Amino acid sequence: MNAPTPSDVLRPQTHLREVPHDFLAALKTRFGPACSTALAVREQHGRDESPFTHVPPPAAVVFAECTADVADALRLAAQFKVPVIPFGVGSSLEGHLLAVQGGISLDVSRMNRVLSVNAEDLTVTVQPGVTRKAVNDAVKSDGLFFPIDPGADASIGGMAATRASGTNAVRYGTMRENVLALEVVTAQGNVIRTGTRAKKSSAGYDLTRLMVGSEGTLGVMTEITLKLYPLPEAVSAATCSFPSIEAAVRTTITTIQMGIPIARCELIDAASVRAVNAHSKLNLREEPMLLMEFHGSPASVQEQAELVQDIAAEHGGESFEWATTPEDRTRLWTARHNAYFAAVQSRPGCRAITTDTCVPISRLADCLLDSVAEADASGIPYFLVGHVGDGNFHFGYLIDPDSAQERETAEALNHRLVARALALEGTCTGEHGVGLHKMGFLRDETGAGAVDMMRAIKQALDPDNILNPGKIFCMD
């Protein structure tokens, strides 16, 4: 297995493809002021939260306001064979939004309407630019919520494209389980529908789940139907400090193996607690900590919490500290969601190289503890947070982007972590996607045969390779 060096990762940009003047002129004619070539706009759309900073921006940004806009943009791009990179809010951690082969950015953030809430069926249909918080605002009055919550207030389109998850996935699943149906514009500019609002179906190939996680390389989603859940009758959130990361991890493993339906089970290490305290003005004890939440009837919530408290105590965990009011809970989870940004801010000017391995729960301690020891030995500042109930955790190695040595050290740690996770029957990416950064890891994980199959599908659906080219795998 080879860790991709920055030059490996960015090599595809040497294939910068031509963006013909006639194409830009046709875009301007069709879209008027909704097509921008201003440098500031292009630069804003040519970067994301990944550690890659030196890619030229796209040639133009088209702001789509409806499905017809997306279809027309793609038809023009198909005609001129120009790359198109869908853009939501720009919170990708893996370089998905970088124009490594040139082309245009297709910004769907103005497609931000909630199209229909079907409270009786626990479904909602939204445009791709709607963010996760906006979905929740739209359905709260019906007593419903949408659980998937990556750290950023990401767009639903971006979350579907990366098969995102977050803190509630341990109980409610990921975008894989929670997208019911899609409207998608193909590479040819045709509008198709996948799935229905029925809860289950055996009607042909599962195109919905083929699109979910395809990172903008197979189509552009223009409508997304999501599952919703009734707001639980009772919710209790608690923090629990532990003498070591290992104690917190072992508490998690036992909780999951006992089948306790915990709704959230998040690990944050002492460094992250420190950063979160500073960023969110909290006074959490600066020790390894589990943040937990329990959902259900009042009796069931109490039962779950008592069981987990007992398990934690056996591993040396302190008494639970409860976030009892909705405001306390919101403050706690907002702080958790901001942990990434808090940690990055703790080292001014740094960029984070973020890992995303996920392993079977029985392998969590093996995978995580050895990696902590390696990171400690390296001297690189880092933070560690994890959706440990799912076996998924993130190191953020905080590097000086201008230091080749720090980057190399961090990539070597990342490399060893992924090798360890794959040997333990896990995956290199639990929720962030492959993007630019994990293309080599994907091949190591699935083998060449599976990547060849992905490539054959890509070739069949996008023969001119115009949809977000140079991501997930190379076509040449």
Added chain:
Amino acid sequence: MNAPTPSDVLRPQTHLREVPHDFLAALKTRFGPACSTALAVREQHGRDESPFTHVPPPAAVVFAECTADVADALRLAAQFKVPVIPFGVGSSLEGHLLAVQGGISLDVSRMNRVLSVNAEDLTVTVQPGVTRKAVNDAVKSDGLFFPIDPGADASIGGMAATRASGTNAVRYGTMRENVLALEVVTAQGNVIRTGTRAKKSSAGYDLTRLMVGSEGTLGVMTEITLKLYPLPEAVSAATCSFPSIEAAVRTTITTIQMGIPIARCELIDAASVRAVNAHSKLNLREEPMLLMEFHGSPASVQEQAELVQDIAAEHGGESFEWATTPEDRTRLWTARHNAYFAAVQSRPGCRAITTDTCVPISRLADCLLDSVAEADASGIPYFLVGHVGDGNFHFGYLIDPDSAQERETAEALNHRLVARALALEGTCTGEHGVGLHKMGFLRDETGAGAVDMMRAIKQALDPDNILNPGKIFCMD
């Protein structure tokens, strides 16, 4: 929308493809007695539980015992461009196993080993010929179970291939949610792996879910990793009789909309209760009935049951009758699983045309009650059972297979039911698959664009169309 007539459905067989003598000779050389051309064996592999009876059997049956056998059979078939139809236990309801374009049957029933139980991770890896009951036998001693339960004791390979579900899907999901990883042999005879044992992943295209539900047209599964669940601490099963189907349906709708985590919620109509009583020697009250099961802690089970009993009472339901002992529960659910066979036996010599629509729960009453009225008016004997908690139900129209008129009447009912379900944002098939019978319905449901995309994927992965050709959609 056009209901497929039997001749429409079977038209693909006019493309019977050549099975060269040299191919059969090569199979015999490679497989010896594990390759049979005996007529009885071929006939047994050339039919299933579908209403189509007049298709010639495959030219040979290969009994695979390992992945290498499957790979070698596919390599030979690819070389001679001969169709290959994977075969598990033969319980398809949709004609999946019929050799409509000739070729061979690839029987994987001897690949029946449970390869590894990972109790700590709640996963099991099996060969495709293992049946659902065998999985449960293998994991019971670890306190675990596998919930997916189509009526027949189907093979896990067949269940994955049709994206099957059953009575527990309302709580535990379908094969879509419960297959974690696969080993698959491609149309070229290459062995690939999809997914890992990690609970979630964003590692490239979701090939696992592309294969699940692809009905043997994209690859042959040779290893399947499934999710398992802890046996619930408490289980209670109950039946409840209602004055009408409508009352039972409305009880279901309210139960689901309230978010009560009921584990099973099955409707059976009076005709089915009668058939079940006769077949399984039970004394259930011969009225429309819900069969329910509740899983959880003792307190939670009691809470759920009380809530549903209150809802049922508001709709005129009788008091719950409890199946208290494990033996009583097993008898009840075995009777439910045998409902199909019991009903078919109630009219000697008949074949069942089985419907499989699934609609959003708020549309269930609209879809189901109008279809009951139409079926009653038609005079065709029928039974009605349903996984109504999912919005999924099955009419079985019991026709004399030699009566063109009965077949036509049943197909017309089926046609109107599917049209109604699609208008209500549902699907033509909740769990049985498309096979031969629903190819026209699939196009009506998804639109030509989505079928074109499926066809492009099929063309890319199986350019000679050797994997179960003539199913799901036509390639020409």
